[in-house]
């Protein structure tokens with residue numbers, strides 16, 4: 342059963358077509374990442390899938406009753422207004438203290454409930470946003486650049502958390518990211534977007550595709566190395582055939 346899908350979707354703003362003939366589908370339990378240059382329509386695609394932006398052509402389908410936890414790219418919150426994390430977690434739907442504590446503990450920030458939203462660090466804020474998205478027990482998490490502004494360890498920690506949450510709950514994840522290095526390792530499937538779908542597939546396939554290389558250059562060696570590293574661990578049983586160094590070496594010359 343497909344959770345959410347765009348079928349030959351076109352989106353226009355005024356006279357300009359921002360998305361052209363985009364088809365994409367997310368299955369239960371998958372982590373799918375959309376990458377692409379600035380202005381390539383990544384946020385628009387998420388917003389169209391969520392029904393916030395209308396389709397000019399094609400259509401969007403969501404599984405009946407689909408529960409979605411959405412973390413938008415920008416938090417529309419006046420940071421000068423006093424608001425504790427606890428109160429924020431009850432917006433717009435009131436949750437019990439127990440549920441709030443459990444959600445914060447789950448994302449690794451158990452002690453921030455009484456802190457002001459404005460005094461959270463970037464990494465803490467991202468985790469609080471994720472906690473709120475998880476409170477509705479979603480089948481699909483939609484995350485728009487969830488690690489924006491985080492340093493490399495913060496980024497890696499956040500993606501690890503996403504994988505842990507997926508492993509615990511089986512939630513599917515659809516996210517937009519610019520952090521190619523870490524994203525590649527954390528995704529089952531990558532969709533490279535530039536107004537249309539340039540290429541899509543496993544991180545390995547996408548990062549070797551000429552369309553991807555044309556957009557992102559060859560600065561993906563780290564991603565490849567990291568992905569191969571994780572992959573080799575997952576497939577320890579055929580380690581007689583696995584040779585991480587020669588893999589990385591081969592690809593750096595691909």
Ligand SMILES: Nc1ncnc2c1ncn2[C@@H]1O[C@H](COP(=O)(O)OP(=O)(O)OP(=O)(O)O)[C@@H](O)[C@H]1O
Nearest residue numbers: 354355359377378379380381382383384385386517
């Ligand atoms: N509500 C809107 N009205 C008019 N134009 C819009 C609107 N939303 C987005 N656009 C335009 O659509 C294009 C794609 O924007 P979008 O935010 O989807 O790109 P993106 O790939 O997410 O970019 P970034 O990586 O910079 O976040 C841009 O040219 C943007 O100006």
